[in-house]
Amino acid sequence: MADLLTPIELVFPGRVHFGPGTAATIGAFARERQFGKTFVVADAFNATRVGVLDLPGAVAIFAEVTREPDIPMLEAALGAARASGAEFVVGFGGGSAMDLAKIVAALLEDARGVTEIAGPEKVHPRKVALAMVATTAGTGSEAGMRALVTDPATQAKLAVQSRHIVADIAAVDADLMLSVPAHVTAETGVDALAHCAEGYTSKRAHPLADTFALAGIRLIGRHLPRAIADGGDREARAALALAAFWGGICLGPVNTHAGHAVAYPLGTRHHVSHGAANAVIFPHVLAFNAPAVPERTADILTALGLEPSQDPATVRERAYGWCRGIGIEMRMSARGIPEGDLDAMAKDAAGIRRLLDNNPRDIGEADILKIYRDAW
Ligand SMILES: NC(=O)c1ccc[n+]([C@@H]2O[C@H](COP(=O)([O-])OP(=O)(O)OC[C@H]3O[C@@H](n4cnc5c(N)ncnc54)[C@H](O)[C@@H]3O)[C@@H](O)[C@H]2O)c1
Ligand SMILES: [Fe+2]
Secondary structure: OOOOOOOOOOOOOOOEEEEHHHHHHHHHHHHOOOOOOOEEEEEHHHOHHHHOOOOEEEEEEEEEEEEEEEHHHHHHHHHHHHOOOEEEEEEOOOOOHHHHHHHHHOOOOOOOOOOOOEEHHHHHHOOEEEEEEOOOOOOOOOOOOOOEEEEEOOEEEEEEEEHOOOOOEEEHHHHHOOOOOOOHHHHHHHHHHHHHHHHHHOOOOOOOHHHHHHHHHHHHHHHHHHHOOOOOOOOHHHHHHHHHHHHHHHHHOOOOHHHHHHHHHHHHHOOHHHHHHHHHHHHHHHHHOOOOOOHHHHHHHHHOOOOOOOHHHHHHHHHHHHHHOOOOOOOOHHHOHHHHHHHHHHHHOOHHHHHHOOOOOEEEEEHHHHHHHHOO
């Protein structure tokens, strides 16, 4: 774990607007910069309310983003963005739309394919401006420097990481999240929780991010059950939006670890949503890591409002009970994942070294298979 004497770089969006009505700041930004052509990347739901962005001039909308976007979807969006002559790209939606918008902006005037810009700092400086408007409280993509897209050929997620895909402006208006269904609220909320908890227990954990991580976990512990019980609870929605933003900040310089790596094959191989996959895996990896980071594990339980423990079995039981208590189906078997695929999934996850290497305890294919068996 890093200490106060370890250098670290934190990249923030150029401007952050937080609060009710701030979606319209995107239009004000476009006017200020005199952009006449904007390209909005959205899912079908958010595409119906692009008006809240108050954009001037010609607005082209790519409305076809679906969960876990893949390379063909990216190429379709990129083609439409080039045809529109966009000067300004806006990601309007959950992580799927925001991530796609980031890669569209990165490649708009670059002939390379996404596989060539995947990995750290391969993106050229952007020529078009980029805005993020989050409508789920989960990924923190609005704050961060990463974007993910699935490669159907390998079923792996490609991660583009660059300071050039951090937004020029981000708007976090939690009133846009009042319509998120309860199960999506739960799943995305646990994704934000996983970003904070993994950031806090990562080998790369750093005091600069620790403060955000713990504050994020506390907000989620208090407000996620409230927002699930009453989707119209504006204060709870705003608290979760803030926690997700802070999770995104932790992702930047610290990033996730085995929690996300072990969760990925549930999404790429079996189409379990990103948040649900993280939730199913969260208690198991928290428990697996407890011997390596006992105090930090206890801190996470305390921040969630649970009784602290450093004992792996107790940690697992408490975290599992919390996730189940907010209505998440925690058994992989009940999510249609065949037992016969667990070996192949463990092999896939064991290859995600970019994240596994951040884990505070060494973890290999056999450990991952054991986690899948416990979670099945
Ligand atoms: N960039 C990063 O650092 C990062 C971090 C974590 C996850 N991700 C990626 O983000 C994606 C997942 O994003 P997500 O969890 O936000 O899900 P999502 O963007 O796929 O949205 C989930 C569902 O909610 C709907 N929706 C979105 N906003 C809504 C609203 N306000 N009201 C009603 N419905 C709404 C969407 O149409 C979709 O059906 C994955 O591809 C994952 O890999 C990226
Ligand atoms: Fe995530």
